[in-house]
Amino acid sequence: MKLKVTLIAAAIAMSSGYAMADVNEAITYQKGWGNDASVDQTSGMRHYADIWQDGVKNTSDIVQRGDRHNAVTDQFGTGNDVQVDQRGSSNSAYHFQDGWFNKSSSDQRGSRNTATVHQFGAGNSSSVAQNGSRNDADVWQNGMMNRSAVDQRGSYQQATVTQSHFGNSSDIEQRGHHQNADVDQSGSKNSSDISQSGDGWFAGYNYASVNQSGYYDSSTIDQSGFANVAKTTQSGFNNDADVSQKGTKNYSKVDQSGWNDIASVDQQGAFNVSKITQAAAGPMSWMSNNATHIQQGFKNVATSQQHGGGNTARIVQ
Template identity: 45%
Template sequence: MKIKMTLLAAAVAMSSGYAVASDNNTAEVGQTGWGNDARVDQRSGGNHDASVTQILGGNDAAVVQAGDGQNATHFQYGWGNESVSEQDGRNNTVNVTQWGAHNDSTVVQNGRSNMATVDQYGRSNVSLVKQDGYRHSATVLQTNRSNDTNIKQSGYRQIANVSQTGSNNDVNIDQENGRRFGGLNVANVSQTGFGGNGDIEQAGFHNITDVDQGGSFNDVDVRQTGSLNYADVDQTGTGDYALVSQYGVLNESYVEQSGYYNDADISQSGWYNTSNVNQSGWFDDASVAQSGVNNMSSITQSGGFLNTASHVQTGSNNVATTTQTGSFNNASIVQ
């Protein structure tokens, strides 16, 4: 058993830190400043490694590790940051860096060989990562202020990557295997604007979602319960909304919104279907429903406002294209 504790500082009054350990564990706590609090509990299991570094004041860190071979690193520089990690199982790893004020990170991992990395630079950012299962990976980057990320992963080898470099953005990612088989789902979200919202739910096998939100007050919902589907949503306007639902196999959906208060609704329950929606106008509405095989749909709405386009494809090998550049237009295609 090895425990190492260091107190660096000229102003460590009212700082506190303690470590509790069992067999073959290592715990290191370094505090510089005042009013910092660090707690490490490694009483269950063995071969754990924990490191906590706190600089300046009022930071709070808690590490709880059970099972075998857990690794936790917490680095806090600033004021009033809070970081908690709880790990059980085997060979899980968590790395948390907080640089700023009043950031909050919680990581809970149960299972084997899971990895969580959280980097918070700024103020009042919040991150929650919960992983149950085998070989999941979660990465969170938050800069600026008041961003919120919630990641929940279970099953096998799910991957979630979140980058929030704007302000007041919100992300929720929920990935699981599904009823029969699944895993290997991937969710990537980048938010560079203000007030964006992204919700992703994946419960199938090797579905991939890429979301890029700039602009302000944009909203995206992605639901994937099939297999090998791909959804790509790019929002750079204001007040745009995209809903992508994929229940089939090998479907692809692409949504690009650069206008104002546009709405896109895509549903794919067939096989090998492709949908493209591009909206750059005002208050336009696009709807695509594909339940057949190998259909292609393309909707472009630009330069106007209050256009409506609808594509319904239930057959096979059909192609539907709608282009609207004026205002008050309405188009409907059923195949």
């Protein structure tokens, strides 16, 4: 049976002169065996919490402090767990899990932050930490043992993570304002690590995109400064891309589709462009191709294309 608890101050019940704006609302619905739902709204006002659980041994825990928070959790299956902690004002969190032993948490500080998490399968885990204003994190995971961590501090940060199949890992750290990160991993045992920072008038607006559809591929992107763009696309097996950009409006694109390929990009300065394409071809395709670009200064351009195996390219400007 659905239980609806409405917390209203005694004065409101006695006098119609008080506005209904001070009402906290919590709703729980549970079906199955051994489920546990907890809502704590003892501090603040105008909070809304909704927990729906259907299955065995699912747990939801929502804590709301401050003003006007919104939290919704829906869980189906066995042994799933959601933890929501909201402080500040007008933060929103939505968690949906369907499967077995998935775990999801959101920790929100500040105002008007949004966290949305969908997980399907078994043993997936997601954590979202937001401190600031108007940050947004959207996580979708489908499969087994995938892991996502998003840490946003600042304002107007955007992080999107989509992972499927088995054992993928994504870490996104954003500092400053107007950072944007997009991760899509559809293979197995791939890993992505994105770090973006930038404060001040001439900082922020960095963009990072990672698309990995192979196995055991690894991508690292580290960006600081203003309006840098990094795009990494990898398929195949055990490829590695490492991109570091510091400065203003640098651009990096890495595309690898072979086996054991390695790409390394280091750009400092402004308006530098780096493009690396490496692909397997021929009987030696299992051997590692290796490309390195190091650029410092202004408006340098480096392009490397390698097909086959065992090739090495190095550009320093």
